[in-house]
Amino acid sequence: MSALLEVDNLTVKFGEFTAVDDVSFHLNAGETLAIVGESGSGKTVTALSLMRLIEQSSRGRITGGSIRLNPPDQPSLHITELEEDELRSIRGELISMIFQEPLTALNPVFSVESQLVEAIRAHRDISKDEARGMALNMMEKVRIPDPAQRLKRYPHELSGGMRQRVMIAQALALSPQILIADEPTTALDVTIQAQILGLVQDLKDDTGAAVIMITHDMGVVAQVADRVVVMKQSKVVETGPVEQIFHDPQDPYTKALLAAVPRLGSMTGKDKPEKFPLVGTEL
Amino acid sequence: MSQAGRSNSSSIRRVTLAVARRAAHTAFLLVAVITLIYSLLHLAPGDAAVALAAADGSDSPEYIEALRADYGLDKPFPVQVATYIGNIARGNFGDSFFFRQPVSELVAARLWPTILLVGTALSLALVGGVLLGVYSARRPTKASSHIVTILALFGFSAPIFWTGIMLLLLFSARLGWLPSNGMESVVDRGTGFSAAWDTMKHLVLPASTLGFFYMAQYARISRATMLEVLGSDYVRTARAKGLSERVVIWKHALRNAVIPVVTIAGFQIAAILSGGILVETVFEWPGMGRLAFEAVLRRDTPVLMGMLVVSTLIVIGANILTDIMYRVIDPRIRISKVV
Numbered sequence: 001m002s003a004l005l006e007v008d009n010l011t012v013k014f015g016e017f018t019a020v021d022d023v024s025f026h027l028n029a030g031e032t033l034a035i036v037g038e039s040g041s042g043k044t045v046t047a048l049s050l051m052r053l054i055e056q057s058s059r060g061r062i063t064g065g066s067i068r069l070n071p072p073d074q075p076s077l078h079i080t081e082l083e084e085d086e087l088r089s090i091r092g093e094l095i096s097m098i099f100q101e102p103l104t105a106l107n108p109v110f111s112v113e114s115q116l117v118e119a120i121r122a123h124r125d126i127s128k129d130e131a132r133g134m135a136l137n138m139m140e141k142v143r144i145p146d147p148a149q150r151l152k153r154y155p156h157e158l159s160g161g162m163r164q165r166v167m168i169a170q171a172l173a174l175s176p177q178i179l180i181a182d183e184p185t186t187a188l189d190v191t192i193q194a195q196i197l198g199l200v201q202d203l204k205d206d207t208g209a210a211v212i213m214i215t216h217d218m219g220v221v222a223q224v225a226d227r228v229v230v231m232k233q234s235k236v237v238e239t240g241p242v243e244q245i246f247h248d249p250q251d252p253y254t255k256a257l258l259a260a261v262p263r264l265g266s267m268t269g270k271d272k273p274e275k276f277p278l279v280g281t282e283l
Numbered sequence: 284m285s286q287a288g289r290s291n292s293s294s295i296r297r298v299t300l301a302v303a304r305r306a307a308h309t310a311f312l313l314v315a316v317i318t319l320i321y322s323l324l325h326l327a328p329g330d331a332a333v334a335l336a337a338a339d340g341s342d343s344p345e346y347i348e349a350l351r352a353d354y355g356l357d358k359p360f361p362v363q364v365a366t367y368i369g370n371i372a373r374g375n376f377g378d379s380f381f382f383r384q385p386v387s388e389l390v391a392a393r394l395w396p397t398i399l400l401v402g403t404a405l406s407l408a409l410v411g412g413v414l415l416g417v418y419s420a421r422r423p424t425k426a427s428s429h430i431v432t433i434l435a436l437f438g439f440s441a442p443i444f445w446t447g448i449m450l451l452l453l454f455s456a457r458l459g460w461l462p463s464n465g466m467e468s469v470v471d472r473g474t475g476f477s478a479a480w481d482t483m484k485h486l487v488l489p490a491s492t493l494g495f496f497y498m499a500q501y502a503r504i505s506r507a508t509m510l511e512v513l514g515s516d517y518v519r520t521a522r523a524k525g526l527s528e529r530v531v532i533w534k535h536a537l538r539n540a541v542i543p544v545v546t547i548a549g550f551q552i553a554a555i556l557s558g559g560i561l562v563e564t565v566f567e568w569p570g571m572g573r574l575a576f577e578a579v580l581r582r583d584t585p586v587l588m589g590m591l592v593v594s595t596l597i598v599i600g601a602n603i604l605t606d607i608m609y610r611v612i613d614p615r616i617r618i619s620k621v622v
Contacts, residue, residue, distance in 0.1 A: 053522055084528070091525035104516040109538045109613055119524040154614045170524065 002070050004029045004177060004210055005050070010065035012042075012049050019045040019060060021234040027178065029072070032204065032211040034221045034242070036257065037231035043214045044100075046231070047180050050212070051095050052079060052087050069094065071177050093123045096171035100183040102164035106155040112166050113151040119170045138169035141206075142199060161192035165199065172203055179204070180212045185220065197224055218261045222246065230254045309599050314368060316595045317588070321364050324584055332356055334582040335380050354380070371592060377585040381578075386589035389574065394593065396466055397570035399482075400489055401559050407494035409548060412501025413541060417532065419502070420509035420540075431502060438499025443558055447492040447565035454488060461487050464567035489566040493558055497551065501544050508540040515539075542613055549605030553598045 003026035012020035020042045027033050035043045045054060050067060054060040067079040071094055079090070099105045106115060116135035117128060124131070132151075139147035142165040155163055164184060171179055181200060185193035201224060204211050213224055221228055221242065228245040230238040230253065238251040249255045267273055332351040336342060351357045355366060370377060376386035415435070419428035438446075455463035466485050467478075512518060513536055521535040522528075560572030567573075571590055578586040609616050 048519075051523060053519060056522060056528075088525045088527060091523055093525060097523045099516055099520065101516055105520045107517040107521065107535050107539070108615060110535075111614075118526065118530075122525045122527075122530075156615050167520070170520075 002076075003027060004070055006066075006068045006070070007046075007050070008066050008068075010046065010049060010067060011063050012045050012054060012060050013063050014060045018234055020049065022065070023231070023234075023236050024065075025229045025236065025239055027210050027212060029177070030204075030208055030210055031226040032201075032213055032224050033227050033229065034213045034215060034225035035229045035231060036215055036218065036221055038216060038257075040233075041231040042234040043216075043231055044182055047097065047182050047212065047214050050079070050178075050180060051091050051097060052082070053091075053097075069177075089123070092119055092171075092176070093174050094176055095178045095180065096174075096176040097180040097182065098164070098167045098171050098184050100186050102160050102167055102184075102187060105167055106163055108155055111152060111154055112158070116151070116166070116170050116173065120173050123174055134173060135169070138173045139166075141172075141203065142166070142169045144169075160188055161196065164188060164192075164196055168196070168199060168203065172207060172209065175207045176209055178212065179209045180214070182214045183216070184213075186215075186217070193220075200224070218258060230257065305603065312599065313592070313595060317368055317371065317592060318364055320588065320591050321367060322360075324587065325360060325363075329582055331380055331582050331584050338381065338581075367588070376589040376592070379578075379583055379586045381581045381583045381586070386585045389586060390571065390589050390593055393569060393571045393574045396568060397556070397559060397563075397572065398597075399486065400493065400562065400568055400570055401555055403486055403490040404493035404559075404562075405497065405548065405552075405555060407490060408497035408501055409544065411494070412498040413505045413537070413544060415498070415502040416505025416507075416544075417509050417537065417540070420506045420513060421532065423510060428506075431506070435499040435502045435506075438495050439503070441496075443492060443496050443561045444565050446495060447489070447562055450488050450492055451565070461485075463488075466569050489562045489568050492565070493555065493562045496558065497548075497555065500547065504547055505540055505544050508543050509536060512536045512540045538612060542609070545605060545608050545612065549602060549608075552601035552605075553594075556594055556597065 005027040007026065008024050010020055010023045011018065023042070023046055025033070025035075035046065037043050045060060048054045049060075049062055052062070054062065062080055065080070069077040069079055069090070071077070077086075077090065077094075079087070082090070106112070110118075113132065113135060116138065117131040120126070120131040120134050121128070126134075135151060136147055139151060144150050144162060144165050150158065150162070155166075158166065168184075179200070184200065185196050188196060197220065200211065200213075203209070211224070213220065215221060225242045227241050228239070229236055230245070230251065232253045238245065238249065238254045240250075245254060246258065249258060332347045332354070333342075335350050336347045339346075341347075348357075355363060358366070367377070374387065376390070378384060379386055379389055382389060415431050419431035422428045451463055454461045462485050466482060513532075515536075517539075518531060518536050521531045526535070557572070559568075559570060560576055562568065563570045563572040564576065571593070575587060575590040577583075578590065
């Protein structure tokens, strides 16, 4: 059986600059794949390319490779070759995405309810009331207290963590096959981070969605990932199960990334804090 | 959470309070504006009584004194101001020195043409400007987008009277498509629909002249804000939800992009009203601008005062309307903050 999502030799360019260079990986149904790497390594561009959001939103171009989605009981979809209206039926329905900045990811001038209802009704031919019911149900699933009241609120009336929950509710409302989470916890404080990661895990188990978690945080990787893709400067440097990446990293860059994670007690017996070695300098 | 606990009755009380506060502001502003304008006119050189007497073909000091007493111009200045404000409060703007008829009638007759002209021009500028701005923001590197930018620069730089005369030359003198002056045909105007059509034909050139100037500005502003909004996270979210590009642009992006346009348009109401004077002069449009202009030449203080009070009211009204628009467009602006 083929994987749910197969990415082969994907190349994305912004003008002459190659942001994603010959990247290949696959995603199995129901698993969590972490894509890790430093800022500018091409993680986000890769993620946006999976939904073909790179052209309009960022004016990049997919210049090579293929992205194939194999939804169960449906014919394969060659995402790189689809037309705009075919892509629309995939976005939010088969593949959903949540973003790094919950504060700006929701439209400030529409209520939470109207944004959720709109996302549902873009793909389902149902009445507003039915869509409202689904929205309320999702708000409960993402554990927003007092969900009926919160639905009527505007984004600016909710905290960052709440807004990210709304984003998750919106992304998972139609039970997509794949949830792409682009650094979903980076902008949140640590206690909220843990809650959001836990929530994504629970809903993933609940709906059976596969998750692509994009992060630069090895702690997040250790907590949620089944397999890991390590990216550096537009290229994939290493791919493997999470145990292998942590216990037996092959690539020097992966080793450096792991070494960059501060360890509790590593400064014991020192007079003052020491600088961490910069990733890449020892390579 | 306080927002959640907000009850209906308290929100009604809040709005009522805000409206009352706004009304008090408006009254205070009006009194201040009237006093200021009255003082300025009083300080201006020239004597209305002398001008009136001259118009009547007399220069006898007795006649001038009689006129002065007639119009209350012999009273101390503060008394004149207080009397005037009191009269306005009762809806009495006095009589025109020149026309010898009530100012309220004169102004009322000119109010509708001005509102028609300025309203049409503003709508044209807003709709056309935003459409052009959105169009060019969606294709910022294409030639058509640069053409919009150049047109906008041109419209913004060309003086209104020049644009007006050029349009007149082309569409009225050369092509003969549209009437060159006035608001109504003297003959063959007809009634009902045909009269409305007649007025519309007269309206096209002046409204385009005035509208084009502001359209250029709004096109520039909406192009800039639209470019910014199109790169925003929530537009990406809207696309990621699988919404059509039409909904993404015209619902999610536009609603955010028009906020600065509304701000600028609100600020400009007063400027547009006075820009109307130039257009009304070029096209002989029977509006308030020309009446005001002629009143200045004739030292017709009551008419001038009446016009200025009405213009002040229009500007205040337009600002209130702008504030309400804000509230409708952007929920982050609460009514209590605005009003």
